[in-house]
Amino acid sequence: MNEVLLRSLTPSVLAILVRRGADFAAAEDAVQDALVEAVRVWPADRPRDPKGWLVTVAWRRFLDATRADAARRRREDLVDEEPAPGPTPAVDDTLQLYFLCAHPSLTPPSAVALTLTLTLRAVGGLTTRQIAQAYLVPEATMAQRISRAKRTVSSVRFDQPGDVATVLRVLYLVFNEGYSGDVDLAAEAIRLTRQLASAIDHPEVAGLLALMLLHHARRAARTAPDGSLVPLAEQDRGRWDTESIAEGVEILQAALARDRLGEFQAQAAIAALHADAPTTEETDWVQIVEWYDELARLTDSPIVRLNRAVAVGEADGPRAGLAALAALDNSLPRHAAVAAYLHERDGDLATAARLYAEAAHKAPNLAERDHLTRQAARLNARRCR
Structure with missing residues (x-):
């Protein structure tokens, strides 16, 4: 069974169901059922057209669920007849699905949450907690946004694409999460952004x-x-x-x-x-600080100001960087790591080692935790000489 293939096909299959009239939650359930069926059937009888097979099975599951639910009989006009079997056109619907998930009825945070759920959970296999970390919000907040977004769009047709800004934000978040998992989401984000750049x-x-x-x-x-x-x-x-x-x-x-x-x-x-x-x-750290000033003006992002503090420390010295850092909330992700780096450059190895250890404890992944732990150990070893 090729799990990577299944994950890579999921967005396109979802997009086809949504475009045919399925609401997002029902389409997602139907596609999940089709994926389970593929895991059961494909090892012994893999189809010539895997995408077409998934679309056919998912659409049938959607029809079954729709017809079985008397409260949803009003949707029968959307599902009168099953499309004739046959090869599925080789059209990439993933980017279109991003735009559909950025529906005008959703706020930008809800649209981002909904699209991230599709991309990072269905394709990348990530959990709600990991999606929340990517968006720098608590897990409970992200779960609420996802649920709220699904409720909002449960009774609307996905026939009005959202705005480009929301889609760009989602693509960037997918890119930043792209260096782990079986599917190379970074390369996929670049591919989709190339498509978007050629169209817009x-x-x-x-x-x-x-x-x-x-x-x-x-x-x-x-x-x-x-x-x-x-x-x-x-x-x-x-x-x-x-x-x-x-x-x-x-x-x-x-x-x-x-x-x-x-x-x-x-x-x-x-x-x-x-x-x-x-x-x-x-x-050219001076010019980098100037660009961070522009970026802070455009976004008013605390993460931008955190990165700016590092650049200030390189351009004007570590104490200037620490002064810039002092104006920021120390609960920000990687705040302790930045503080540790600037204190080390300023010669305060004891404080830097303590902060590296603190940053390691808060690190979002094992590779970063190991790196910060080694930094703390390196400084402690220097102090003991």
Whole structure:
């Protein structure tokens, strides 16, 4: 059984059911039933057209559930006849489903929650807790948003696509969650953003694509052979993908030339400055701080201000960075890690070691926890010499 194939087909199958008239919750249930049936049947008799098979089985399950529910008989006009069997057109419906989930009846946070549920749970196999971590909210809050979104759209037709801004935010969150799991969500997010950029002439769509390419270019250098994290300052820049960097910079320059700055263009500009520097020491930190100022003006995001504090520490010294950090809530994700780094640069190894250990305890994943634990151990060893 090819679990990766099943997960990769899930968005397209869901999109087809929704486009035929199924509400999102019912479509999701029907597709899950079809996936269970595939796990049972395919090992002995794999279909020639896996996507078409899933669509047919899921649609039948939806029809059965609809017809069995007397309270929903008003939907019978949507499901009068089962479509004739046959090959399913080789059309990628995933991006269309993103737009449908960003329905105008939903608030942007609810639309993001609904689409993340589709992408990160159905395709990536992530839990509600992991989705909440990606969106920087408590698990209970994300669960409420998902439930509220499903209730809101339970009685509406998915025939009004949502706005581009919501879809861009979802694509970026999917990209950031893309380095774990069986399905390469980072590559999938780039693929979908390329599709969107070819269909919509918008500088922020281009900015997001540039940002993804510039970040993805460093992927090979981000981890050591043993799987441990490699900080930006220690990465082998010879392993960066220069073609992706060149493409990202070219796309970004064209977007910036249109003079309609948005947050993804600003983030891409920061990533481009990192990519352009031969070493960390030669990075134009002053200009990076200026871009963070622009980004903070556009988003008013505490995470942006946290990252800005690091840049200030590089441009003006660690004490300036600590002063910028002091204005932020210390409960922010990775606040302790940033504070540890700045204190280490300022020579306060005892405080830095304590904060690295604290940051390790709060780390969202094992790789980051191990990295921060090693940082704390390294400083404690230096202090004992």
